[in-house]
Amino acid sequence: MVSNPVHGLPFLPGTSFKDSTKTAFHRSQTLGYRNGYAIVRRPTVGIGGDRLQVNQLSQAELDELANKAPILTYGEPKQAPPADFIPAHVAFDKKVLKFDAYFQEDVPISTEEQYRIRQVNIYYYLEDDSMSVIEPVVENSGIPQGKLIRRQRLAKNDVGDHYHWKDLNRGINITIYGKTFRIVDCDQFTQIFLESQGIELNPPEKMALDPYTELRKRPLRKYVTPSNFDQLKQFLTFDKQVLRFYAIWDDRDSMFGECRAYIIHYYLMDDTVEIREVHERNDGRDPFPLLMNRQRMPKVLVENAKNFPQCVLEISDHEVLEWFTAKDFIVGKPLTILGRTFFIYDCDPFTRQYYKEKFGIADLPPVDVSKQEPPPVKQELPPYNGYGLVEDSAQNCFALIPKAPKKDVIKMLVNDNKVLRYLAALESPIPEDKNRRFIFSYFLATDMISIFEPPVRNSGIIGGKYLGRTRVVKPHSSVDNPIYYSPGDFFIGAVIEVFGHRFVILDTDEYVLKYMESNPAQYSPEALSSVQSLIQKREAPASKLENKQTEEDPGVQELEALIDAIQKQLKDYSCKDNIREAFQTCDKEASGYVDRETFFKICESFNVPIDDSLVKELIRICSHGEGKINYYNFVRAFSN
Template identity: 70%
Template sequence: MSSHPVHGLPFLPGNTYRDPTKSAFHRTQTLTYQNGFTRPVLPTVGIGREPITANQLSQAELDELANKRPTLTYGQAKQAPPSTFIPAHVAFDKKVLKFEAYFQEAVPISQNEDHRVRKVFIYYYLEDDSMSVVEPPVENSGIPQGTFIKRQRHPKNDNGDPYHWKDLNTGINITLYGRTFRIVSCDQFTQDFLESEGIELNPAEGIPSDVYTELRREPNRTFSTPSNFDKLKQFLTMDRKVLRFFSLWDDSDSMFGETRPVIIHYYLVDDTVEVREVHERNDGRDPFPVLMKRQRLPKSIKDLKDTFPNCVLEISDKEVTEWYTPRDFNVGSHVTILGRKFFLYDCDTYTREFYQANLGVEPAPVDVEKKTEEEVKQEIPPYNGFGLLEDSLQNCLTLIPKPPKKDVIKMLENDHKVLRYAAALDSMNPEDKGRRFILSYFLSDDMISIFEPQVRNSGIIGGKFLERSRVPKPGSSIDDPSYYGPEDFHIGAVVEVFSHRFIITDADEYVLNFIKANSHQFPSKVLDSLERHLHNLPQEGAGALSTSDLRETTD
């Protein structure tokens, strides 16, 4: 039930009365749906079902005003076609009117000011006729600023009618929650929108100045403070700003010296210099990152007496007449730091922009890349005759020789596969005539072994003539080694084994079968010579290879 105060009496308990006939105290619904869209509806009754008579038109009157046309002199007036309905939240979506305003706040407990002027922005949202007030933050104001009044509808009278954009203009006062705001100006979009709707804007006004704020504002300085004493400004403006130079330290004049790449950092915050050495992988040096720690570098020093204790006392600012500055570091020139000479050949992007903006110099990089030296071809000494060619080559490649790599797959595929041939020694010595040899070729590792069967009363001790080893062809070298293979053995072929010449006279049937199975790997003359010889075997004792002799060929 609503309560009404009696006119002329204060609003206190006992001075009001209640109407027992009223039972509904809710607000009427102001939104409805039409064609699937929401649209606003003007309320006809207020709280407690009290009728609202101000600014109320019936639906019939609204339709008549929308469809009414001027009466024609001749003929009857035509009914205007109904316009397409567009909801407000669609037509005015993201369209906001912006007004600049201010309000005065009283300061009763301060001796320096009696009021304070606070600037705000008033935003009017056309889609739902809501308003918000935002106060822009002011640095070091000490006042919580930001959103002053949240977005909502604000009543403009006692009847609860909200503010409409037609009620806003420049040069007027509006009251929101007991605080009066003075609108002084608006943005261009707001001006165009209001003028398009037939509203004439008042002249723009200015925001009055706050006396106390003006007093707190620091006056413009008319003098320049020496940079030696303005260290706080240098720290605030130059913090984390570093000049980076790429340079070379030429130490080739000293014993075992060389040219080393280094990076020089110049810190603008306190005019200190740091030198870092650039390490490369496997350069043989300990990876110490800092060659010279960060410190100020004196450029010129007063003439000190001989009694000055340099070993125990550092040079102070009194002895230094000039320090290093960015002007002393020029790309393409040398700079001396603590007795060491550094050549600056390039800098980074920030350093280049700093020199262009402050010193008017554009550093140009210098090419310091060394020409590629021609590699000295390694000369391998001639073969000395000891061991295999691969073993002798390993002695030339590494200090600790390693065994040559073997073809494991070939060894597994050709294990226990041996080609046996009968051979005769080609020698001018008459004692060597009639000597027979069995030459075995091992397919697993391409090695050859030679065995001489024992013959009674021959005066020659038979047995192993050549251990299992790889036999190079005549004219073979370490650079281009060439070894005997199974394609080099045929009837009548001459094989030179370490200055001994052997003539192939016979072979067993396994050799013929192996060559037939792998005929694509052998020349045709090898297969032809073996077939002609094995199909027309000579008499035993004429150099033929017997089965008993083959069984004696063991390592």
């Protein structure tokens, strides 16, 4: 092992020596991996594996160096002077972007061209973001050219945004004042400017050419020698031989279109076609016999013949690849001639014989194209408008002058003057409505309902007619198909909803009970049981009261005499029939007794003369020991 000759020499200024025996100069690795991620690690040895010098600074000195600001040593840094402001009209003065574009203009009147291509230059002025459109002037063009759009800021959308140079590019369409311009290319300055601003330009496109201008540049048509086809022989052979086909043109899919009949004649002598109209008597059309004059009809045109002026010049063999011949007219197949599609449904006997001999088609059955009556349109009624009954509103759709709907006369004759009456209470959270009573009248002849509220004196509510005669619709029924209330819906305890108001049936008259017994099929078991319970309640208090009076009151003769005397004395009293109903309404338990306060309140409302001596004696006899009064015997004195 060779020892280092410079080992141990002092490292004084000017006396530093290089170790000539050192051969390793590699640096230690400062990157490592932990859990699959690359991390930085501090090297443990220096270059060539030498030991690193230990940092001799203390932690306090390291903190001081870390917190030391260089501004204390070198002073405040000097700020760079601001750049000079250059306005846009100076920076972009005389800098204009130029784009080559074109737009298509329709020519609806001309017979020589359908549209026109007009080439324009679009200029964008960077100094104020304005634009102008200029069309190069073509001499003797007959079109106003030059400046199409003067220099101005152009709107990009309805919001109010204007076009910017960032919106312009090659191969895009821009719309200016309703015209769509196609940008195809730009000049060199525009390309350099847009690329310097980071805009990726689309590849340039070819400028569209005007078809009419290109057609004018073509050379004149040259005539060629006619073919050696002997037309004279065809004329002499097939003279006066005509194929007749019967066809229709069905145009009913378009507005005001119809199916019309035609006769197609094919002349074998010169292969010409003629289309005749078939007129019917009083069809309202002008008597023009021909839809198309006799002429040769092209079947396939050459590609360039689409722009041929057919309205001015006749089409020759140079513009046609194939003409219509006799083999194109087949019975049962459609045929398109000059944009109209004809359906051939039949031909004459000579035509059938010709096809059999010429083409070997023996059978050409006719096709039935007779007009078929369209299926009847189902009449649907419009939705109900809410006025009157549904039957009345429906009559407006059946005739111009509406008539009243038909009535069931037999039902009206059988049920004439038959009325079912019910006593009902209003179901309402308002305290004033709890004591209100209503009389429902159901008319069996018309199934109508009327509601009457008996007036009660000093009640604060005006009684009288509450609802006129009308048919009431059940809740939760559809408007177009309403379900009305029937007699089976009225029974004791039933809830009847009339135009948003709910009523509870409390009582019925004797006629309703007899009607329900004679027509039990119209009522449910619940309704029948409610009526039976009502009859039992009415009979129980009466029998109980009679037995009680017979047992407890020995002076029955005295009571009867007193009742007779009161009836003779008050024979002109006007409210006799309503007193019993008032007492029964207050006696919800049907016990035959009411308290003294309710008794005198009812007597006061009906102006009963309670100060009379006979009436006072009757009240004393009918009084009960528990503070109640038996109104049964009391009402007998005021009834018929």
